[in-house]
Amino acid sequence: MPELPEVETVRRGIAPVLEGRRLIRVLQRRADLRVPFPQGFVARLEGRRVEAVGRRAKYLTLALDSGETLLVHLGMSGSFVIKPGGAGGNVLEPHDHAVFDTEAGDRLVFNDPRRFGLMTLAETARLDQTAELKDLGPEPLSEEFAADVLAAALARRHTPIKAALLDQRVVAGLGNIYVSEALYRAGISPRRSSHTIGAARAARLADAIKAVLKDAIAAGGSTLNDYVQADGTLGYFQHAFRVYDREGKPCATPGCGRPVRRIVQSGRSTFYCPACQR
DNA sequence: CTTACGGCCTGTACGC
């Protein structure tokens, strides 16, 4: 579920609570998520000031004043909850795996029932060389993600375009939902072979990817009050998808109305309009 | 080299 827009919304939500603040107490409540917590996790965080909260693809990056950066991936079910200092801040829920108390009295709790998430620490100066980030493709909302860059990457792949866009080396941050949405907006069939995407389709696709991500980020921001929901949960929001999870419902393109089709590609659901996408 | 697929993990939705 958390793809680039959700992670970006989480980033905007936790940044005001963390940036410039010192972590005075850190709690690590189990040994591992998808991978073990790094050696000395608590000791390397406690007493450190968070200098910046950033994002690369679906990773959150918390740069510390120690020269290390905490990398956080939300996996499928990871979330942060902000609990204000004082009242009720001490109650932990099931699957609360890590807790960060700041000098300002805020408590940030990381909850992840399915534990597909991960946390790791890396040297800030060599962040791009870490195992997690080194093979990632361009940020889709950056200038370097241009039509010709996308076209070149797609030309080398002999998989359906759906699978190519899920490959984080082609473009970083898309997941199952926004791949379906982007292909719909671009009018490209998810079954089309990646290498048959020419310059014109690649240009439409790059635009569609940027547009769908921007719309989703805007929706995330607009549904949050100061980026924090009533229960303190960050980053999850209702968003109107045009095809995702709409099997059998009419295509929204004016004059179309064909039922949205669901197929399975490499074990994942894909949703598309067989009339509008070629 | 590239591509395909199973497994990790738990909550939820559904059928009987």
Next chain:
DNA sequence: TGCGTACAGGCCGTAA
């Protein structure tokens, strides 16, 4: 009502 099963999906290790 309760039980069992399928499914959700980001990512990685392994297999082909």
